Amino acid sequence: xxxxxxxxxxxxxxxxxxxxxxxxxxxxxxxxxxxxxxxxxxxxxxxxxxxxxxxxxxxxxxxxxxxxxxxxxxxxxxxxxxxxxxxxxxxxxxxxxxxxxxxxxxxxxxxxxxxxxxxxxxxxxxxxxxxxxxxxxxxxxxxxxxxxxxxxxxxxxxxxxxxxxxxxxxxxxx
Numbered sequence: 001x002x003x004x005x006x007x008x009x010x011x012x013x014x015x016x017x018x019x020x021x022x023x024x025x026x027x028x029x030x031x032x033x034x035x036x037x038x039x040x041x042x043x044x045x046x047x048x049x050x051x052x053x054x055x056x057x058x059x060x061x062x063x064x065x066x067x068x069x070x071x072x073x074x075x076x077x078x079x080x081x082x083x084x085x086x087x088x089x090x091x092x093x094x095x096x097x098x099x100x101x102x103x104x105x106x107x108x109x110x111x112x113x114x115x116x117x118x119x120x121x122x123x124x125x126x127x128x129x130x131x132x133x134x135x136x137x138x139x140x141x142x143x144x145x146x147x148x149x150x151x152x153x154x155x156x157x158x159x160x161x162x163x164x165x166x167x168x169x170x171x172x173x174x
Contacts, residue, residue: 024112028068031115032081033166036122046140058162065089082118091127094120100173106165117170
């Protein structure tokens with residue numbers, strides 16, 4: 001059992017019976033992380049995340065389309081959330097979606113949130129609708145050849161970019 005120590009619309013600070021304090025999202029039941037891929041490329045998002053900037057971890061992070069399940073669309077399924085985030089953040093439509101992992105925790109000692117990882121096959125990189133910038137968070141979208149991903153990520157890390165755990169996790173299944 002846990003108790004709420006602090007509550008906002010999108011985030012709670014909670015405590016367990018043995019006083020372990022953690023963050024919890026009260027408005028979503030899961031998170032989806034989607035790796036868009038063509039035959040030879042993968043799409044990455046360059047983002048500005050305020051918590052990382054506030055703590056001087058990096059100005060930019062490297063991510064893939066992702067989002068909360070059920071926060072805006074009550075009752076949506078994991079598959080519906082995957083399609084919605086892919087369309088919203090990349091403007092893309094998948095020809096095939098493969099869920100590769102459920103219940104992935106990025107920081108299980110700090111956050112109760114778990115993630116569903118998916119790979120989306122993209123036949124046509126032409127956006128079907130203009131992608132959103134998610135309140136200014138997404139600043140760029142970059143297609144990288146699969147053969148160059150490891151080197152590109154290392155260069156970006158050396159430049160001070162933050163590599164998100166969810167992005168690295170879904171790349172494992174590529």
